[in-house]
Amino acid sequence: xxxxxxxxxxxxxxxxxxxxxxxxxxxxxxxxxxxxxxxxxxxxxxxxxxxxxxxxxxxxxxxxxxxxxxxxxxxxxxxxxxxxxxxxxxxxxxxxxxxxxxxxxxxxxxxxxxxxxxxxxxxxxxxxxxxxxxxxxxxxxxxxxxxxxxxxxxxxxxxxxxxxxxxxxxxxxxxxxxxxxxxxxxxxxxxxxxxxxxxxxxxxxxxxxxxxxxxxxxxxxxxxxxxxxxxxxxxxxxxxxxxxxxxxxxxxxxxxxxxxxxxxxxxxxxxxxxxxxxxxxxxxxxxxxxxxxxxxxxxxxxxxxxxxxxxxxxxxxxxxxxxxxxxxxxxxxxxxxxxxxxxxxxxxxxxxxxxxxxxxxxxxxxxxxxxxxxxxxxxxxxxxxxxxxxxxxxxxxxxxxxxxxxxxxxxxxxxxxxxxxxxxxxxxxxxxxxxxxxxxxxxxxxxxxxxxxxxxxxxxxxxxxxxxxxxxxxxxxxxxxxxxxxxxxxxxxxxxxxxxxxxxxxxxxxxxxxxxxxxxxxxxxxxxxxxxxxxxxxxxxxxxxxxxxxxxxxxxxxxxxxxxxxxxxxxxxxxxxxxxxxxxxxxxxxxxxxxxxxxxxxxxxxxxxxxxxxxxxxxxxxxxxxxxxxxxxxxxxxxxxxxxxxxxxxxxxxxxxxxxxxxxxxxxxxxxxxxxxxxxxxxxxxxxxxxxxxxxxxxxxxxxxxx
Numbered sequence: 001x002x003x004x005x006x007x008x009x010x011x012x013x014x015x016x017x018x019x020x021x022x023x024x025x026x027x028x029x030x031x032x033x034x035x036x037x038x039x040x041x042x043x044x045x046x047x048x049x050x051x052x053x054x055x056x057x058x059x060x061x062x063x064x065x066x067x068x069x070x071x072x073x074x075x076x077x078x079x080x081x082x083x084x085x086x087x088x089x090x091x092x093x094x095x096x097x098x099x100x101x102x103x104x105x106x107x108x109x110x111x112x113x114x115x116x117x118x119x120x121x122x123x124x125x126x127x128x129x130x131x132x133x134x135x136x137x138x139x140x141x142x143x144x145x146x147x148x149x150x151x152x153x154x155x156x157x158x159x160x161x162x163x164x165x166x167x168x169x170x171x172x173x174x175x176x177x178x179x180x181x182x183x184x185x186x187x188x189x190x191x192x193x194x195x196x197x198x199x200x201x202x203x204x205x206x207x208x209x210x211x212x213x214x215x216x217x218x219x220x221x222x223x224x225x226x227x228x229x230x231x232x233x234x235x236x237x238x239x240x241x242x243x244x245x246x247x248x249x250x251x252x253x254x255x256x257x258x259x260x261x262x263x264x265x266x267x268x269x270x271x272x273x274x275x276x277x278x279x280x281x282x283x284x285x286x287x288x289x290x291x292x293x294x295x296x297x298x299x300x301x302x303x304x305x306x307x308x309x310x311x312x313x314x315x316x317x318x319x320x321x322x323x324x325x326x327x328x329x330x331x332x333x334x335x336x337x338x339x340x341x342x343x344x345x346x347x348x349x350x351x352x353x354x355x356x357x358x359x360x361x362x363x364x365x366x367x368x369x370x371x372x373x374x375x376x377x378x379x380x381x382x383x384x385x386x387x388x389x390x391x392x393x394x395x396x397x398x399x400x401x402x403x404x405x406x407x408x409x410x411x412x413x414x415x416x417x418x419x420x421x422x423x424x425x426x427x428x429x430x431x432x433x434x435x436x437x438x439x440x441x442x443x444x445x446x447x448x449x450x451x452x453x454x455x456x457x458x459x460x461x462x463x464x465x466x467x468x469x470x471x472x473x474x475x476x477x478x479x480x481x482x483x484x485x486x487x488x489x490x491x492x493x494x495x496x497x498x499x500x501x502x503x504x505x506x507x508x509x510x511x512x513x514x515x516x517x518x519x520x521x522x523x524x525x526x527x528x529x530x531x532x533x534x535x536x537x538x539x540x541x542x543x544x545x546x547x548x549x550x551x552x553x554x555x556x557x558x559x560x561x562x563x564x565x566x567x568x569x570x571x572x573x574x575x576x577x578x579x580x581x582x583x584x585x586x587x588x589x590x591x592x593x594x595x596x597x598x599x600x601x602x603x604x605x606x607x608x609x610x611x612x613x614x615x616x617x618x619x620x621x622x623x624x625x626x627x628x629x630x631x632x633x634x635x636x637x638x639x640x641x642x643x644x645x646x647x648x649x650x651x652x653x654x655x656x657x658x659x660x661x662x663x664x665x666x667x668x669x670x671x672x673x674x675x676x677x678x679x680x681x682x683x684x685x686x687x688x689x690x691x692x693x694x695x696x697x698x699x700x701x702x703x704x705x706x707x
Contacts, residue, residue, distance in 0.1 A: 015086025015148070019079045023260075023370045026071035030264055031370075031380035033065025038270040038385070065268060072264045075242060076144035077103050077132060083148025088155050091173050095155040098177040102184035103147045107136040109188025110195075117192075127196060129255070137195050140257045141242035142202075150187070151180045202244045209240075210247055210279060214358045217282045221357030225350040228335065240283045247279050259283040263368030267381065275389055276366030285365045285395075286357025287373025288382075290406075291329045293399030294352065296322040297406035298345075299334055305414045306423025314423035329372025338410075342419040345410065356402065363394040450521035452491045453514070457503065458482025459530030460522055464501075468515040472497075472577065473505040482531055495582030506582045508625075508678055549683050549706040557620045558689075559599045560652055561700035563673060565591040567690040570674065575630045578674040583625065585686045586676035587700055594659035596626060597696045598650045599675070605647075608633075611640035614656055622703055623679040628659050630670040639663040653697050677703060 037058060042048045051057040071078065077100065084099035085092045111134050114120060120128045120135060129138045139146070155176045163171040170178060209216055220240070227233040240246035246259030252272060256265045262280040266273055299322040306314040321333035339346040360367075367382035367390045382392030414421055457463055457475055462483075465476040473493075477483060478501065485496040488505050497504040507514050561567060566589065573579045573588040598616070605615035605623075612632035616624040628640070639660040644650060664671055677686050680703070687702045694700060 015083045015152075018086045019075070019082030022071060022078065026068045026370070028068070028370070028380065029064045030068025030072070030267060031384065033061045033063070033068060034267045034270060035380070035384035036061045037065055069264070069268050072261060074132065075141050075261070076139070079141050079144030079242075080147040080151075083145060084151045084155070087149060087152030091155070091159050091176075094159060094173040094176050095152055098155060098180040099148055099151040101177050102151050102180040103144065104132070104134070105181050106147060106184040106188040106191065107131045107134045107143070109185050110136045110192050113189060113192035124196070127199065137191065138199065138255070138257065139191070139195060140244065140261075141238070146187070146191075147184065150183070151176075154180050154183060199244070203248070205245060209245060214361055217286070217361040218354040218358040220283060220354070221286050222350050222354030225353040228332075237283070246283055247277075249277055249280065260368065260370075263366075263381075267368070267385070270385060270389065273389075275364075275391070276368065276385070278361065278364050278366050281366045281368050282357065282361040284369045284373070285360040285367045286353070287329060287369065288356075288367060288378055288395045289360070289399040289402045290349075290353050290356045291331055291373040292326050292375055292378065292395070294356070294402035294406045295325045295331055295334045295349075297403035298338065298349070298410045299325075301407045301410035301414065302338070302421040302423070305411060305421060310423035317422065325374070327374050327376060329369070329374030329377060331372075338419075338421060342414075342417075342421065344417075345413060345419065348409070348413075352402070352405070356398070359398050360394070363398070364391050365394050366390045367392050367395065449491050449514070450518045451525070452487060453505070453518055454521060454525055455530045456484045456487035456491065456505075458484075460525045460527050461529045463522065466515060466519060466522070468511045473507060473511055473515055473518070475503045475505065477501050477503055479529070482529060495577055495580065497577055504577065506577055508583060549685050549704075551707040553704045554707055555620075555705040557600070557618065557622055557703040557705070558699050559618070559622070559624070559675075559677075559701040559703065560597075560697045561589055561690060561694045562596050562599050562626050562656070562675060562696065563589045563591040563694075564593045564595070564696045565589045565673075565694065566692060567688070567694045567700060569688065569691075570676075573630070573672055573674055574670045575674075578627070578630075578676070583674070584676040584678035585680065586624075586674060587688045587690070588672050588674050589694065589700070590672045591628075591659070591661065593696070594661045594664075595655060595696060596628065596657045596659065598652050598654045598656055599624065599626075599700070600652050601650070603647065603649055604644045604656070607642050607644065607646060609637075610635065611637045611642045611657065614642075614644070616656075620703075622677055622684075625674070625676045625678050626656070627674045627676070628657070628671075629664050629668045630672060632664060632668045635664065635667055639667070675700065677701065683707070 036042070036047070036051055039048075042052055051061065080099045080103040081096045084095040088095035114123065114128065114135060114137075127138055128135060130136075131139075131143070137143075158175050158179055159173050161171055161175050162168070163175070209220075212219075220237075224233050224237050227236050240258070241260040242258040244257040246257075247262060248255060248257050249262045249265075250256070251262065251265040252269050254265070256262050259280040259282075262277055263284070266276050299318040303311065303315050303318050318334075321337070325331045325334055335346065335349065338349070367378060369377040369381060378392065378395060382390045382395065387393050413419065414424070418424075453473075454460055454463070458477055458479060459482070462477050462479055463475060464478055467474045480498060480501050480503070483496070483498070483503055488496050493505045493507055495506040497506070568588050568590070570581060570586050570588050571579050577583060578588070596614070600618040600620070600622075602616055602618040605617050607614055610633050612629065612635065613625065613627045616626060618624065632639075640657055641659075642657040644654075644656050650656070659671075661671060680686060683706045685704045685706070687704065689699045689702055
């Protein structure tokens with residue numbers, strides 16, 4: 001569960017990057033347009049005669065200002081569409097259209113509810129706003145995220161739906177905008193009642209954050225850097241930048257939420273304020289000192305510590321990385337280089353990064369940003385508006401101190417502990433590391449396995465769809481002849497089943513993790529076919545001769561039948577995977593009743609999402625799988641009522657689930673239920689005791705333990 005949540009958060013963070021990517025361009029337009037149409041700035045730099053009101057330059061800059069401003073004014077719908085595109089697996093353009101429709105419908109529904117309940121006069125001050133011309137609740141970017149994530153979920157579930165013949169025109173991708181519109185009509189009505197309480201909670205949390213003072217700012221900066229290796233920093237900082245968590249402020253008579261929104265609203269209204277709100281820029285301005293000067297100091301330290309014969313090569317790489325950090329605020333080349341080879345240095349860097357935010361807060365620096373804290377953003381949003389508005393002069397002052405500290409501290413630590421930064425190892429290739437290198441190190445085994453599975457399935461270009469049930473990776477391929485069974489078995493699969501263009505790879509109960517890792521790998525894998533018919537890796541999948549245990553039986557574990565029905569040899573199961581014992585040995589029971597009970601005292605290891613299968617481990621350490629029926633994963637939980645949860649301790653005979661035999665008989669190929677021991681050890685041998693009629697709880701299997 002932890003891995004699944006982490007994977008989802010990573011996908012959410014990546015999906016945020018699409019709408020975030022437009023912000024630098026919008027900020028550039030707004031920064032130049034807003035600054036050079038500001039009367040004070042024009043007078044300060046004596047540019048009134050050239051760019052003042054009535055000039056061609058002023059007209060162009062005004063257009064630029066409005067062009068940039070419209071992006072920030074409509075971020076909610078931009079996020080709704082962008083997040084839906086980022087989270088959709090396929091047919092992304094359909095998800096984008098559905099998100100736009102759902103966004104308008106949700107806010108129109110909220111607007112209707114506001115009118116029905118007395119209009120805006122009956123609402124709390126600041127609770128309502130205009131969203132694309134619709135009177136609605138002040139949901140900000142959260143409203144866009146709610147739509148984007150929800151529509152993406154609906155899209156991924158329904159974009160392949162098949163409707164009855166009479167309604168077939170509305171099936172497939174056409175169904176996605178329809179279901180999204182219906183769902184978000186209900187969501188809009190629900191939000192009218194729920195969101196005011198959520199909004200009050202957000203304001204309360206935002207108040208705590210703002211009241212936390214300098215220490216809170218330091219913690220914010222520390223966390224923002226700590227989450228970068230995991231790709232979760234966007235999920236962390238975005239609510240502060242775009243929602244009331246980052247504060248609220250009235251600008252030109254309009255209540256603005258979110259630190260970045262406040263800054264850009266003030267940037268477009270410079271004539272009405274004396275200084276940009278530090279309460280908002282505290283979440284941004286801290287990046288400038290360590291990105292512009294601190295990390296280049298670390299780069300110089302790594303260069304000075306390199307071996308003499310490698311300094312020229314190292315110097316070129318680190319100079320490029322340092323300039324990238326200084327100009328654009330893109331720090332990954334430097335940060336991931338010492339994160340990869342010396343994680344302790346990265347931890348120290350995170351502490352100093354948090355302190356940089358705190359110092360900027362303490363000194364009242366009011367410099368904002370669009371994306372990252374480089375010289376470009378500093379000039380646009382610090383220098384051009386003027387020091388009186390931003391106090392930007394403190395950035396180089398603190399930055400110089402950071403350069404000195406980073407240089408001497410990194411130099412000392414690299415030499416003291418012989419850290420292998422670039423150029424320190426005579427036999428090591430000189431290179432800068434990226435996030436992909438870090439992830440490759442962290443999950444090299446998973447990635448390697450996923451690559452082999454992908455190649456065994458004929459390459460990414462040959463894979464149409466990936467899914468799984470309780471034990472099998474279910475894949476649809478374009479060309480079945482490219483699938484290499486031997487390569488797949490080399491990844492730990494116990495068997496491979498072909499059904500036309502469908503391939504089932506048998507891995508056991510941990511298949512959900514394999515599926516998640518494979519899906520992550522496919523996001524960046526080369527989109528090519530792979531024909532590994534003669535590949536040497538196939539040699540890894542040689543058949544292993546089964547050796548029967550010998551010696552004296554020291555213990556026998558008796559396993560009861562989980563069902564009342566007819567017991568038979570596992571080979572009679574109407575499914576080759578189970579019949580050929582690819583998943584383990586055991587028996588098959590054709591049930592007469594739908595009640596499934598625990599075969600012994602033990603623990604429920606997992607209940608599959610679709611409720612048709614339960615993983616079980618006895619107190620004697622025998623792993624079992626109770627798989628009700630054949631191909632029942634396709635029922636998606638219909639017909640099953642599970643009474644236990646993951647990790648629950650049970651006694652023999654306790655009811656685990658109840659199945660609707662009539663429903664399952666009509667909708668699944670068979671109700672024959674394999675009862676398997678999935679992980680028998682070398683000193684264990686299984687015997688089937690029962691044959692024919694058997695009651696739930698009667699002896700069904702015996703596992704003999706040998707010396």
